[in-house]
Amino acid sequence: MNKKITPYLFGISAAVVTIGVAGVFSAILLPAGEHKSELPVPTSPQQAKAMANALLQSKCADCHGATPAYNGWRNLFSLGQVKRDIEGAQRAFTLEPDGSIRSANIDFLKMDHVLRTRSMPPVLYTMTHPGTDLTPADIDLLRYHYDAKDALRRAFAPIRPANMSSTDHAAYLWGLPEPTTRPDDATMQKAWGKVYLGHRLFHDPRLSTTNEVSCSSCHDLTKGGTDNLPKSEGVPGADGKPQLGGVNAPTVYNAEHNIRQFWDGRAANLQEQAGGPPLNPVEMGYAKPEDWKDIARKLADDPEYRVLFPLVYGEKGITADTITDAIAAFERTLVTPDSAFDRYLMGDDSAMTPQQIKGMQAFMTHGCATCHAGPTLGGQSFEYVNTHGKLRAHAKGYTEGAYGLMDFTKKEQHKDMFRVPNLRNIALTAPYFHTGTVDKLEDAVRIMFETQTRTAPTTTLVADVTAFLQAQTGEYKRIPLDKLTPKDVEPEFVIENMPRRTEEPAKAE
Ligand code: HEC
Ligand code: HEC
Ligand code: HEC
Missing domain, CATH: 1.10.760.10 (Cytochrome c-like domain)
Incomplete structure (x- = not known):
C-alpha cells in the first residue's frame, strides 16, 4: 500500500468505525441492493481501507497526489488546463495530509463536501480519462455513511459538552x-x-x-x-x-x-x-x-x-x-458557551430563528463549514484566502504585506494561507479579516461567498448566513458577551481564605 496516503485512510477508517460496529461494517458502507457495484463488498475495515486507497490512487492522485501527473505535452494540448487543475487541486486538498496545517476533521469535511456535491473529479477530466467518474459504489466506499443530522454533528460541536449542568x-x-x-x-x-x-x-x-x-x-x-x-x-x-x-x-x-x-x-x-x-x-x-x-x-x-x-x-x-x-x-x-447556536445543537429547536436555521443549512451546503468547522467554526486549518476568487480584489483596502503561513514557514507554497478565524461571537469582533478592512458582517459574508465558494451570493443568502452568524454570541460567566461590563470581567477571587489584593500579607517571601 502506498505509505503516503495511509494516514488519510486511517482517518477514514477511524470515522467509519466510530459510526458503525465493525461487525455491520460492510452493511453500512454498501447498503444492500442500492447500487449495482463492480467492487467486491469489503469484509473488514482493512480491506475497505485498501480499496479506498486504490480508488484514490486511480481517480484522484493525478491531481491531488504528492507527485501529481504533470505532462508537458498534455498541458500544451489542453491549453494549460492540466497545469491549472493540478495547481488548484494541490492548493485545495492533498491526499497526503499535513496535520500541522489542518486537522483530520477538516480533511474529512472537505472530502464529504465534494462527494455530496459530486464535484470531483472535474468533468473535463472524467471526459478525457474514461472510467474515472465516481460510481455510486465508489462514493459509498469513500464517504462515511450518514444523514443530515450526522453532518451537523461532524461539522460543529457545542462549545459545552451536552451532559453538563449550567451551574457547574x-x-x-x-x-x-x-x-x-x-x-x-x-x-x-x-x-x-x-x-x-x-x-x-x-x-x-x-x-x-x-x-x-x-x-x-x-x-x-x-x-x-x-x-x-x-x-x-x-x-x-x-x-x-x-x-x-x-x-x-x-x-x-x-x-x-x-x-x-x-x-x-x-x-x-x-x-x-x-x-x-x-x-x-x-x-x-x-x-x-x-x-x-x-x-x-x-x-x-x-x-x-x-x-x-x-x-x-x-x-x-x-x-x-x-x-x-x-x-x-x-x-x-x-x-463562551450557551449561544443560541449551542442551545440549538443541544436539542432546543426553538433556540435559533427559522432564518438562522436556513442560514446554518446554507453555511453547510455551500461549503463554508469545510473550513469554518468544529466547536469554534474555524481555527482548525490554514487555508488560501483566494480559493475561487481574489480576496484582495474583493475586499477594498485589503493590502499586501501579510502573507499568512508563509511569513512563518518561509515556504512559497504557504503564501496567502491564513489560519481560519473562529466565528464564535463574530457579530462583536468587527472589523473583519486579518486586514481589519471590512466593517460589516454581511459584507464579510458576501466576500467569503465570492472568494471561497462556487456560489454567487444573493441578498437572501447573505442575510440568512449573517443571521446564523449572529446566533454565535455566547456567554462568559453566564452573562451574554454583548452585555458584559468592565466590572464583570475584573479578576475575581473564588477562594475565600486566599490572600486578597487589599491585604498586605504578613510575610511576603
Ligand atoms: C484534474 C484534476 C483533479 C482530479 C483528478 C481530482 N481533483 Fe479534486 N480538485 C481539483 C481542483 C482544481 C480543485 C480546487 C478547485 C475547486 O475546488 O474547484 C479540487 C478540489 C478538491 C477538494 C477540495 C474541495 C473543497 O471544497 O474544499 C477535494 C476534497 C477534492 N478535490 C477531492 C478529490 C477527489 C476525492 C478526487 C478523486 C475522486 C479528485 N478530487 C480528483 C482537481 C482535481
Ligand atoms: C498592541 C495590541 C496587542 C497587545 C498588547 C496584545 N495583543 Fe494579542 N494580538 C494582537 C494582534 C494584532 C494579534 C494578531 C497578530 C498576528 O496574528 O500576527 C494578536 C494575537 C493574539 C492571540 C492569537 C489569537 C488567534 O486567533 O490566533 C492571542 C491568544 C493573543 N493575542 C493574546 C494576547 C495576550 C495573552 C497578550 C498579553 C500578554 C496580548 N495578546 C497582547 C494585539 C495585541
Ligand atoms: C477555503 C476555506 C474557507 C471557506 C470555504 C470559507 N472561509 Fe471564511 N475565512 C477563511 C479564511 C482563511 C479567513 C481569513 C481571511 C483573512 O482574514 O484574510 C476567513 C474569514 C471569514 C470571516 C471573517 C472573520 C474575521 O474574524 O475576520 C467570516 C465572517 C467568514 N470567513 C465567513 C465565511 C462564510 C459565511 C463562508 C461561506 C460562504 C466562508 N467563510 C467560507 C476561510 C474560508
Whole structure:
C-alpha cells in the first residue's frame, strides 16, 4: 500500500468505525441492493481501507497526489488546463495530509463536501480519462455513511459538552475543581490561584515598557475579546503616537481551540503566544529575552503576586515561563458557551430563528463549514484566502504585506494561507479579516461567498448566513458577551481564605 496516503485512510477508517460496529461494517458502507457495484463488498475495515486507497490512487492522485501527473505535452494540448487543475487541486486538498496545517476533521469535511456535491473529479477530466467518474459504489466506499443530522454533528460541536449542568459548567469546562466545595484543598487553591493570577496578569499594564498597555488593551473582554480597531494600538513610537500592529487583533475568547495561534500560526499554543506581545517592540515595547527580568522585578512589587507566584509555582518564582503559563491558564477559561447556536445543537429547536436555521443549512451546503468547522467554526486549518476568487480584489483596502503561513514557514507554497478565524461571537469582533478592512458582517459574508465558494451570493443568502452568524454570541460567566461590563470581567477571587489584593500579607517571601 502506498505509505503516503495511509494516514488519510486511517482517518477514514477511524470515522467509519466510530459510526458503525465493525461487525455491520460492510452493511453500512454498501447498503444492500442500492447500487449495482463492480467492487467486491469489503469484509473488514482493512480491506475497505485498501480499496479506498486504490480508488484514490486511480481517480484522484493525478491531481491531488504528492507527485501529481504533470505532462508537458498534455498541458500544451489542453491549453494549460492540466497545469491549472493540478495547481488548484494541490492548493485545495492533498491526499497526503499535513496535520500541522489542518486537522483530520477538516480533511474529512472537505472530502464529504465534494462527494455530496459530486464535484470531483472535474468533468473535463472524467471526459478525457474514461472510467474515472465516481460510481455510486465508489462514493459509498469513500464517504462515511450518514444523514443530515450526522453532518451537523461532524461539522460543529457545542462549545459545552451536552451532559453538563449550567451551574457547574465553568468548573467542567476549565477542568477545575468546584470553587465553593473544598476551600482548603491545596490542589484547588493552586488551580484557581493560577487562573486568578493569569487574569490579573492579562490586565496588568506592567507587562509593557510604558506601564500603560496590557493584554486587555487590545483584547478587551467586553469587546468580544478584541479592540474593534482595524489595527491595534501598542506603545508609543518616536512620534509619541501609539504604534500600529500589522494585522487585525483576533479574539482571545475560545482561542484555546485553535490548531496554532496567530494568523500565520507562528505560536504553537497559548503559552507560547503569550510570550510574544511583551517582547514585541510595537505592542508592549520590550525587545529581548533578558527584558523578562525587568518585568519580573516590576511584578514583584505587588504584594499579591508575592504570595500567589510561590503558592502556584513554588520555587520557580516570577519568570517568563510562569507568567505565560498563568496567562494561558486564564485564557483557557475564556470559553463562551450557551449561544443560541449551542442551545440549538443541544436539542432546543426553538433556540435559533427559522432564518438562522436556513442560514446554518446554507453555511453547510455551500461549503463554508469545510473550513469554518468544529466547536469554534474555524481555527482548525490554514487555508488560501483566494480559493475561487481574489480576496484582495474583493475586499477594498485589503493590502499586501501579510502573507499568512508563509511569513512563518518561509515556504512559497504557504503564501496567502491564513489560519481560519473562529466565528464564535463574530457579530462583536468587527472589523473583519486579518486586514481589519471590512466593517460589516454581511459584507464579510458576501466576500467569503465570492472568494471561497462556487456560489454567487444573493441578498437572501447573505442575510440568512449573517443571521446564523449572529446566533454565535455566547456567554462568559453566564452573562451574554454583548452585555458584559468592565466590572464583570475584573479578576475575581473564588477562594475565600486566599490572600486578597487589599491585604498586605504578613510575610511576603
Ligand atoms: C484534474 C484534476 C483533479 C482530479 C483528478 C481530482 N481533483 Fe479534486 N480538485 C481539483 C481542483 C482544481 C480543485 C480546487 C478547485 C475547486 O475546488 O474547484 C479540487 C478540489 C478538491 C477538494 C477540495 C474541495 C473543497 O471544497 O474544499 C477535494 C476534497 C477534492 N478535490 C477531492 C478529490 C477527489 C476525492 C478526487 C478523486 C475522486 C479528485 N478530487 C480528483 C482537481 C482535481
Ligand atoms: C498592541 C495590541 C496587542 C497587545 C498588547 C496584545 N495583543 Fe494579542 N494580538 C494582537 C494582534 C494584532 C494579534 C494578531 C497578530 C498576528 O496574528 O500576527 C494578536 C494575537 C493574539 C492571540 C492569537 C489569537 C488567534 O486567533 O490566533 C492571542 C491568544 C493573543 N493575542 C493574546 C494576547 C495576550 C495573552 C497578550 C498579553 C500578554 C496580548 N495578546 C497582547 C494585539 C495585541
Ligand atoms: C477555503 C476555506 C474557507 C471557506 C470555504 C470559507 N472561509 Fe471564511 N475565512 C477563511 C479564511 C482563511 C479567513 C481569513 C481571511 C483573512 O482574514 O484574510 C476567513 C474569514 C471569514 C470571516 C471573517 C472573520 C474575521 O474574524 O475576520 C467570516 C465572517 C467568514 N470567513 C465567513 C465565511 C462564510 C459565511 C463562508 C461561506 C460562504 C466562508 N467563510 C467560507 C476561510 C474560508
